[in-house]
Amino acid sequence: MVYEVLDSGILDMLMFSINPAYDYQKEGDYAIGGVNERPNLYRRCESEGVGISVMKAFAGGQLLNAKTSPFGKALTEYQCIQYALDKPGVITVLPGVRSCQDLRRILGFTDALPKEKDYSILGTFAPQEAKGACVYCNHCQPCPAGLDVGLINKYYDLALTGDDLAKYHYVSLNKKAKDCIQCGHCDSRCPFHVSQVERMEKIREYFGE
Ligand code: SF4
Ligand code: SF4
Incomplete structure (x- = not known):
């Protein structure tokens, strides 16, 4: 369906659910598309000038709790937000908030330290077919030759x-x-x-x- 709409050439923006659980095909109604297919869609959006507004960055909160996370380990909100922002085509992430307190905590992302946003732990969950593919996280920095x-x-x-x-x-x-x-x-x-x-x-x- 999303390809048909992209093919029509009428889109400037796309709301799409992106999080590691969906990208790694763990579970969820929106975990549609293979481990390689989803990144290709993000790249297509970027190359065609279609901005992605990310929904479900925390998989409806499941990823924030080890008991409900399909990986058996909890991720933080900031890790999930950074994960989504690193995807090609993504211009914004829109987490759901229930209160001003939620909103303040989410906005804390803008001042968070790199180590709070570092989602390299995902490397231990990644399925075999996702291994060897760069996710642009820059966990490997610093490069002594100064390469980004x-x-x-x-x-x-x-x-x-x-x-x-x-x-x-x-x-x-x-x-x-x-x-x-x-x-x-x-x-x-x-x-x-x-x-x-x-x-x-x-x-x-x-x-x-
Ligand atoms: S090579 Fe660097 S940027 Fe790419 S996935 Fe590995 S740590 Fe992240
Ligand atoms: S110089 Fe090359 S191999 Fe060494 S850290 Fe930088 S990119 Fe990696």
Whole structure:
């Protein structure tokens, strides 16, 4: 259905439910689309200029409690929000709030420390087919050569879908894949088992550097 609407070319924005439980096909009425299909949809939205407004970032609250989380471990609201914001095409996340107290706590995201938003724990839940795919989380920072690993990967993945703007953004970066010194620091830090040493080489070749 969502593809039909995108094909029509009439959309500027899409409300879509994004959270790790749905993306990893754990459960939920909105856990539609395969582990690879969902990221492709997000990329398509970004490359076609369709902004995604995220709903159900906490899977209706299930992800916030270890007893109800399909992973058996709780995530925090800030981890879930950051997870959604890192997805291509996402421009906003709209969590449901029941009170001013809820709203204040959610807004605390804007002042939260990087470690409060770090969702690298997800690497221990990720299904086999999601392993090796960069989720642009930048948990692997700092790169000694100064590369923004997550952003470079995001632009590359978008460029593969034919996104010319992403290509332009990549070319405008100060540090690119060609500057990677293949030190392997990011590979040792990546919770999602991505080999950036190999990937940077591929990206460098793709952009003809
Ligand atoms: S390589 Fe791993 S840690 Fe680094 S941005 Fe990608 S998924 Fe995150
Ligand atoms: S392997 Fe390349 S991208 Fe990764 S930390 Fe080292 S220099 Fe940076």
